[in-house]
Amino acid sequence: MEACDSYKPWHDKQTHRTFLRPDTGKCLHYYFYFMDAELGLIYLRVPTWCPFRLQFYCNGHSWLARQLAAAGIGFTLADNAFLHIDDWPRRADPRRSPLARPPASHPGSLCPAVLSGA
Numbered sequence: 717m718e719a720c721d722s723y724k725p726w727h728d729k730q731t732h733r734t735f736l737r738p739d740t741g742k743c744l745h746y747y748f749y750f751m752d753a754e755l756g757l758i759y760l761r762v763p764t765w766c767p768f769r770l771q772f773y774c775n776g777h778s779w780l781a782r783q784l785a786a787a788g789i790g791f792t793l794a795d796n797a798f799l800h801i802d803d804w805p806r807r808a809d810p811r812r813s814p815l816a817r818p819p820a821s822h823p824g825s826l827c828p829a830v831l832s833g834a
Contacts, residue, residue, distance in 0.1 A: 717743065718742065718744075719742055722741040722767075723736040723737060723738060723767075724737055741765070745762065754779065755774045755778065756781075758773060759773050777793070790803075
């Protein structure tokens with residue numbers, strides 16, 4: 717059980733109206749894990765209670781490591797941290813880098829917040 721946003725019925729005795737009031741509670745969440753060829757490990761977190769706010773997660777480091785390898789730029793990765801990236805000026809300059817934008821086939825091309833950490 718994890719914390720989640722929910723609603724509870726509330727009756728206002730002065731106005732005699734009943735409505736849903738935002739509240740917090742605990743609910744079960746399902747996690748769906750996927751291994752994508754370009755993005756690496758991603759998951760979708762689905763709560764079992766209204767308002768059903770889905771959470772999508774992808775690790776920007778995995779995406780960047782795949783892109784660096786495809787571009788032939790050497791790097792040293794320890795767990796989830798880059799210790800060294802060869803040819804850093806090429807990677808840091810978006811005009812010269814083949815890694816400037818995520819592929820159009822993924823949600824990051826439509827919603828920059830999805831891959832903003834990459």
